[in-house]
Amino acid sequence: MNARDTVFASIRSALAVNGQEAPRRREVADRLAGHPAGVVPQRGNLPPQARLALFVKMMEAAAGTVTAVASIDEVPAAVGTFLRRYNLPLAVRRGGDEKLGGVPWSNEPALEMSVGPSDGAQLTSVSHAFGAVAETGTLVMTASPDNPTTLNFLPDNHIVVLDAKDVSGDFETSIGKLREKYGAGALPRVVNMITGPSRSADIEQTLILGAHGPRRLHVVVVGEP
């Protein structure tokens, strides 16, 4: 018997089943297809404006910063303001995301822009979020050629452009949107749920920002929810 068979035989013998029982198989198939929601906290069940406000509050509590702009035309200025505030070079790396491609970056003439994944040499990156969850102030980032995963982790400063309309109240709503876009049983290669900048408390439980990922996480919220 190979290892796989041994493990399955051992599980089935412990459960006193053979794996062919129709009611068991049906129960599992139903749950996988129906994916029932469990207990959904009511915290995020709010009208759009209040939901966005909750996202901002929770993200700030997790040491992220947030700024709101009326339209994508204002994103370059928001990025410039952030970089100047921390005295950072006016240079960012971004993916080929359509939304980010449509930003009039020339509105911020001094800003140097490059497109592609990060190899660790870039100080600041810009990504476009798939969505966000107000409940805990969490960004939902999906990996693709347009938003490479390395941009989320290697640069010291991570700027995330988020459409106000994409903020969900709870995780279940965001999961629903992922399923809608990627199909049943499928996900993009990586989904990064990010709640604040990187940190560690491994030395005497003192919390310090900037462990291995970005030291700063800045969210630019675009438009009305």
Added chain:
Amino acid sequence: MTTVATSPRFKDNVREALVDPNLQTALSFVEVNFIARRQEVADKLPEFEQLRDSARDIKNHTLAHLDLYLEAYEQRVVAQGGKVHYAVTADDACKIALDLCRQLGAKTVTKGKSMIGEEIGINAFLEANGVTPVETDLGEYIIQLRGELPSHIIAPAVHLTKAQVEADFRRVHTHLPHDRNMAEPETMLAEARAVLREKFLAADVGITGANFLIAETGSSIIVTNEGNGDLTQTLPKAHIVLASIEKLVPTLEDAAQMLRVLARSATGQEMSVYTTLSTGPRRAEDLDGPGEYHVIILDNGRSAMLGGQFRDMLRCIRCGACMNHCPVYHAVGGHAYGWVYPGPMGAVLTPSLIGVDKAGNLPNASTFCGRCEEVCPVRIPLPKLMRHWREREFERHLSPGTVRAGLGLWAFFARRPRLYGFATGIAARVLTFFGRSRGRFGWLPLAGGWTKHREFPSPQGKTFQAQWQRRMERRP
């Protein structure tokens, strides 16, 4: 290559731990920080207790259908281009990982924090076979430098003080100026970040654990605050996931339920910083990500637990809340437990994995105060399970003769209530008489184990039973 256990010499470990000043300083933070933080976030979420019920039910349901969910999970992983490998024992898992490293021509491997990795002793195995493993979680990195086991399942270096970490960094990071200032933890973190950044970029293979596996999508989930797990799995040629069979949950919604109780119970955060769902290797158009995605599914005794008294233990999601709230853990730390898993969860799991003959001391190291069960996010009845181990130890005649004789004597009286009441009545009177001047005893015959370390209070009046009887008689 299972890590050698010092659990059989638990009592010696405890003696040493109690007089270790660094350890006692480091442990003093545990009780204060973890408990208060967990309580604060639990209080902020009105549905928290319901979520704990839900998390328990999801795990129970999954365990009852584990074969079928494992099949479904495997199908999804393969459909997304990943590979699933099964390991019956710790050795099997190590060999599979080494074979994969060799096929990829790997010289260095970065590692995200994985308790399964500790359980199977993968670092020592890889190292002995010419592959260099580098731990990247700050706490794991520190204990790797020291050649130690983690002393806590989510805070591996919780037993160390800042000064000890500083000394280790000076000893190992010899390429840096010796007179550099390292007074603040910030400086040490920055130093580790710089050293490990090079390792991340150079590694051929990244090995992570998994907090959960999702049957619906074939995804593995890791949860970190540092982002080290993500760099570990994103940058190298291949990502290897080490996971055990009980990590499965059915759907994304089920994972969301579990995640809501995990971070809150563990670190007292609403949500950990990075929760990452990984599904298969780099896709055709991707610009980054690992070219291969492998999952090693470990059994190592767990399927046997599924059929017995200890099935409840397989619900454990490794949050560490039980040890954070354990008065024994607070006093002796994690290393005293002598193997990979400390605290109450370790006291139940370790005998299952390495045998009660080696780990029988652990389930005895509990006052049964019940705080672990009170805070367990999946409501594992830890004291009950420890009691099962004590029973087995007794049945198998593994407990010492004095303990057996004592229990036998107690059982003799306990089965004879009148005699019990009579004997304890006399004992109480005698103790009251001799203890009347000081109110306590510095020494007592047959109780040396107690009075060696603390005084024994003298009884105040009648026995509990006598008082109870009187109270009942007075009732109208």
